[in-house]
Amino acid sequence: MNLLDEAWIPVRRSNGEQDWITPLQITDPTIVALDARRPDFNGALIQFLIGLVQTTTPMDSEIEWKQWNEQPPTTEQLQQWFELVREAFVFDGDGARFMQDFSLRTEGVKEKDFNPISGLLIDAPGENTLKENKDHFVKRDTVNALCLSCTATALFTLQVNAPSGGQGHNTSIRGGGPLTTILLAGDSHFLWQTIWLNIKRQSDFLAVNGDATKTELEYSFPWVKTMNVLQLEGGQLTPIQVHPAHNFWGTPRRIRLDLEHVFVGDCDCCGRQSGVLVDRYITKAKGFNYKGGWNHPLSPYYENKPGEMLALHPQPGGIGYKHWLAWSLGLQGNKKNVQPASIVSYVLESQRLKGKQCRLYAFGYDMDSMKARCWYESTLPLYGLSEKNKDELNAVQREIQRWLEAADLASFLLRDAVKSSWFVRKADGSLDARGDYSFIDASFWSQTENGFYQLLRSLIDQAREEDEDIVFTSLREQWRDLLIKTAIRLFDADLVGAAPIAQQxxxxxxxxxxxxxxxxxxxxxKETLKLQTAKAAKKTKKSKQDAA
Structure with missing residues (x-):
């Protein structure tokens, strides 16, 4: 079985029907989206397809990009692209297998040393959870066997998101449960447009984060040879040791599927009947240990300490407009520096989306070490951001940073007021109000989200190479007014005022x-938003009077 030939990728066609396709069919105009039963599978599959095309395409100019965007490659052309990497996508057999450790073998392994196939699923209950009978929400024994299609997807999903798996079971190139962001064209109506929009020119892709001269297959697809070809025992793997394509194909987990112990039945994931169901695998510690300077094209990065950038990860509370700036244009400040995913900056600067609305699709697991707390995904509007030049983008960036700082301040003031209403202040002025009050912040950010995007659209439309303080004053006033009204309404009606009178x-x-x-x-x-303060207004008035 070769994953380049097998119809293993679930998709939805324009007539609403579900189908399974090979990678060679991705340019079929009737395919509108991926359609796996699990959202994390869809997130992994779009990365698989982007990675496959980016690794193999010869496209090296924006003229070529535009031509293939308007007239997608034929099946024959895709076959030519993929042919050079065919060996890396064999899924079964005795030799190298896709995303599986070359040196592991299942023959002669004791029954107790096999892992149930559900262990490939990131949200499956772990060993301690099962021992302590805490699998309340994700029950045990719901996934006992997977078809080859779902097994391949689950394996790739685990490798690309790999959380901490205990001593020696390493995380992915981007750490455990990374955030992924890709761009969507506003008028995209089939899968190829989404994949192709997120592809860099080949020379640009090869110029960073790796050694493009390492063209042997194992430097991109590490499973085609034994581990020690790339990493000595107990060592580490850095970008300069491999090809840039390795970013898409990292395998931190040493896994080998048992494809001899199979049976017939219904897949516990997709529900289809299969003649080959897989129910177990073996694993071994001390896989590839990814360290130092990795920069995956599809993830935003933050400065952990001077000179060290780490991939962002979803956090409790989900995805909202507070993340818009960092993930689209970047965030620079005293507390946190964030760079958007390199593909986002690349596309916005390339003018590929000129004349089109665009969106940012963000997704990933919120992980607590080995435990998956939640899967988050959302689409953030970017409006006409791709129409703006660098100076205009910088103006939008500076302005939104002020808006978000103002929202942070208003949220803090609301939270403090609610706690002051509920609890008695001590002699030193502090409150004995221990507990989790994140619901107050969540309510505030949620209630101001629609207003933010309405004003954001106006801001992007009005961004010009002019004096920002003059152009944006009206929008700042509107944003300040929205923050004030929302905070007061939440205090008065939803939080404090909603409590029974007897408890107030x-x-x-x-x-x-x-x-x-x-x-x-x-x-x-007002100072946060660079609006005129009462103190400044008095000073100006006095100056005019003195001058008169």
Whole structure:
């Protein structure tokens, strides 16, 4: 079985029907989207297809990119592209297998040393969870066997997202459960457009994060040879030791599927009947240990310490407009520096989307070490961002950073006011209010999201190479007004005011309310947004009077 020939990728066609295709069919105009039963499978499959095309395409100019965007490659052309890497996509047999350790073998392995196939699923309950009978939400024994299609997808999903798996079971190139962001064209109506939009010119792709002279197959696809070809026992693997394509094909986990112990039945994931169901695999510790300077094209990175950039990971609370700036244009500040995924910057600067609306598709697991807390995915609008030149993009970046800082301040003031209403202050002015109050912040950010995107659209439309403080003043006033009204409404109606009268302290509530209103309307919020403060207005008035 070769994954380049096998119809193993689930898709949805324009007539609404589900189908399974080979990678050679991705340019079929009737295919509108991936359609696996699990969202993490869809997230992995789009990365698989982008990685496959990026690794093999000869495209090296924007003229070629545009030609193949308008007139996609034929099946024969794709076959020519993929032919050079065919050996790396063999899924079974006695030799090298896709994403499996070359040196491991299942023959002679004791029954107790096999792992159930459910172990490939990141959200499957772990050994300790099962021992302590804590599998309340994701139950044990729901996935006992997978067809070859779902097995291949599960294996790739694990390798590309690999969380910490205990001592010696390493994380992925981007760490455990990385955030992935890809661009979507506003008018895209079939799968090829999404894949092709996220492909760099070949010379640009090869110029960074690896050694392009290492053209032997194992430097891109490490499973085609034994591990020690690339990494000595106990060593590490850095970008300069491999080809840039290795970013897409990292295999931190040493796994070998048992493809001899198979049977007939229904797949526990896709539900299709299969003549080859896989129910177990073996694994071994001390796989590839990815360290130092990796920069995956599809992930944003943050500065962990000077000179060290690490891939971002989804966090509790989900995906919202507070992430818009960092993931689309980047974030620069005293507390945190974030670079958007290199493909995002690349496409926005290339003008590929000129005249088109675009969106940012973000997804990934929120991991707590080995435990998957949640899967998040969302689409963030970018409106006409791709129409703007570098100076205009910088203006938008600076302005949105102020807006987000103002929202942070308003959220803090709201949270403090609610806690002041609910709890008695100590003599030193502090509150004995231990607990999780993240729901207050979540409510505030949620309630201001629609307003943010409405104003964002106007901001991008108005971004010009002019004085930002003059152009954007009206929008800043509107944003400040929205923050104030939202915070007061949440305090008065949804949080404090919604509690039964018997449980309220009228005096504390009134004091907290008045302090919240005064703080929100005070100079601090205005200063954050670079609006004229009351103090500055008085100073200006006095200067005019003195001049007169």
């Amino acid at each position: 302290n009228p005096r504390r509530t009134a004091e907290a309310y008045n302090r919240l209103c005064a703080s929100l309307r005070g100079d601090k919020l």
